Amino acid sequence: MSQLEFYQTDRGSAAMLISLALAEDLRDIGDLTSDNLIDPELTGEIDVVARQSGVIAGQPIVEMLFQQLDHSVSWECQVPDGSVVEPGTVIAAVSGPVVSLLKGERTALNFLTQLSGVATLTKEYVDLIAGTNALILDTRKTWPGFRHLEKYAVRAGGGTNHRMGLYDGVMIKDNHLAAWNSSGAGTIADAIEELRGKVEEGITIEVEVDTLDQLRTALPAKPDYVLLDNMAPDLLREAVGIRNEEAPDVLLEASGGITKQTVRAIAETGVDRISIGALTHSVTGLDIGFDWN
Numbered sequence: 479m480s481q482l483e484f485y486q487t488d489r490g491s492a493a494m495l496i497s498l499a500l501a502e503d504l505r506d507i508g509d510l511t512s513d514n515l516i517d518p519e520l521t522g523e524i525d526v527v528a529r530q531s532g533v534i535a536g537q538p539i540v541e542m543l544f545q546q547l548d549h550s551v552s553w554e555c556q557v558p559d560g561s562v563v564e565p566g567t568v569i570a571a572v573s574g575p576v577v578s579l580l581k582g583e584r585t586a587l588n589f590l591t592q593l594s595g596v597a598t599l600t601k602e603y604v605d606l607i608a609g610t611n612a613l614i615l616d617t618r619k620t621w622p623g624f625r626h627l628e629k630y631a632v633r634a635g636g637g638t639n640h641r642m643g644l645y646d647g648v649m650i651k652d653n654h655l656a657a658w659n660s661s662g663a664g665t666i667a668d669a670i671e672e673l674r675g676k677v678e679e680g681i682t683i684e685v686e687v688d689t690l691d692q693l694r695t696a697l698p699a700k701p702d703y704v705l706l707d708n709m710a711p712d713l714l715r716e717a718v719g720i721r722n723e724e725a726p727d728v729l730l731e732a733s734g735g736i737t738k739q740t741v742r743a744i745a746e747t748g749v750d751r752i753s754i755g756a757l758t759h760s761v762t763g764l765d766i767g768f769d770w771n
Contacts, residue, residue: 482558482559482560482630482633482634483633484538484559484630485626485630487626488538488626488627488630489538489542490626491623491624491625491626491627492538492539492542492626492627493542493546494623495539495589495623495624495627496539496542496543496546496585497546498623499543499585499588499589500543500546500547500585503581503584503585504581508581509577509580509581511580512576512577512580512581513577516576516577516580517576518575518577519575520575520576520577521573521574521575521576522573522574522576522579522770522771523571523572523573523770523771524571524572524573524579524583524768524769524770524771525568525570525571525768525769525771526568526569526570526571526572526590526766526767526768526769527566527567527568527569527766527767527768527769528563528564528565528566528567528569528764528765528766529565529765529766529767530565530764530765531562531563531564531565532562532563532594532595532597532598532764533560533561533562533563533594533597533598533600533601533634533635533764534557534558534559534560534561534563534569534590534594534597534634534764535559535560535590535593535594535596535597535630535631535634535635536559536589536590536592536593536594536627536631537553537555537558537559537569537570537590538559539589539590539593539627540553540570540586540589540590541553541555543582543585543586543589544572544574544578544579544582544586547578547581547582548574548575548578550574550575550578551572551573551574551575551578551579551582552572552573552574553570553571553572554570554571554572554573555569555570556568556569556570556571557569559597559634560597560633560634560635560636562601569590569766572768579768583768586768587766587767587768589627590764590766591763591764591765591766592624592761592763593627593628593630593631593634594631594763594764594766595761595762595763595764596628596631596632596634596635596757596758596761597631597632597634597635597764598635598764599635599756599757599761599762600614600616600631600632600634600635600636600637600757601635601636602738603637603738603741603752603754603757604635604636604637606738606741606742606745607741607742607745607752610742610745610746611745611748611750612744612745612749612750612751612752613637613638613750613751613752614636614637614638614741614752614754614757615637615638615639615640615731615751615752615753615754616628616629616632616637616638616639616640616753616754616755616757616758617640617733617753617754617755617757617758618640618641618643619755619758619759620758620759621758621759624758625642625643626642628758629642629758632757632758635757637757638751640753641682646681647681647682647683647684648673648677648681648682648683648684649684649685649686649705650666650669650670650673650683650684650685650686651686652686652688654669655669665695666685666687666692666695666696666699667695667696667698667699668699669685670683670685670696670699670700670701671699674699682702682703683701683702683703684701684702684703684704684705684731685701685703685704685705686704686705686707687704687705687706687707688706688707688708688709690713690716690717690720693706693717693720693721694720694724697720697721697724697725697728698724698725700725700727700728701728702728702729703728703729703730703731703751704721704728704729704730704731705731705732705733705753706730706731706732706733706749707733707734708733708734708735709732709734711740711743711744711746711747714730714732714744714747714748714749715747715748717730717747717749718730718747718748718749722748729750729751730748730749730750730751731749731750731751731752731753732744732747732749732751732752732753733752733753733754736752736754736756737756741754
């Protein structure tokens with residue numbers, strides 16, 4: 479796989495969440511067990527080990543966490559994020575004062591298991607549509623505060639990020655249209671043209687439709703993307719045919735209720751993108767443990 483980037487914005491989000499997570503666990507008191515039971519001079523090493531197969535994501539966050547706890551802790555990555563691992567794979571070796579390792583163990587695993595779960599589920603969807611031209615995208619259905627990190631994990635699993643937030647892309651949904659058109663403002667195409675004249679050049683414009691008639695109304699305004707909401711494969715295939723005939727440069731995105739059982743059939747309709755909220759809102763963490771040497 480290509481080099482997986484952990485962006486500066488990802489790092490900023492991680493730093494804030496690490497501070498919150500450590501404060502939640504330690505407050506200004508510390509670890510009552512480790513601080514009062516373990517010799518502060520004692521050092522040790524642990525292996526971070528996968529206990530089930532999946533895709534790893536989250537190591538930059540965990541390394542930052544241990545550095546915030548104790549600069550003398552060393553995190554040595556054995557397999558990079560985005561790697562497929564099997565049970566027993568050593569992901570990283572961590573060494574330093576045992577008190578610091580114990581203080582960070584649960585919080586580190588909370589980050590690592592959740593983000594690896596996102597990456598693993600993403601790869602499952604990506605593999606299911608292999609050989610088609612469609613991309614698997616995430617959504618804004620992320621845990622509050624975790625969006626940058628969960629979208630990083632989606633990239634680790636081979637997925638593609640949708641817009642990060644409301645600030646970096648236009649998405650005209652049904653409620654926007656209902657509110658805008660409450661005074662008879664115009665058609666979907668009119669809404670697209672109005673936004674195009676107001677937002678900065680280069681900002682992508684997407685519009686959501688749930689009928690073929692709405693699609694036909696939107697296409698003359700040439701949005702960058704049209705989201706086809708909750709359409710069955712037969713309807714999606716018709717939508718692709720209409721797009722190919724009327725506006726071949728517009729990309730089509732399928733969304734709504736997509737599962738592992740349906741994603742292949744949807745990809746084979748010819749849509750360009752498939753966005754799946756479950757990648758981030760319905761994840762089971764990957765089982766990972768700390769094995770003490």
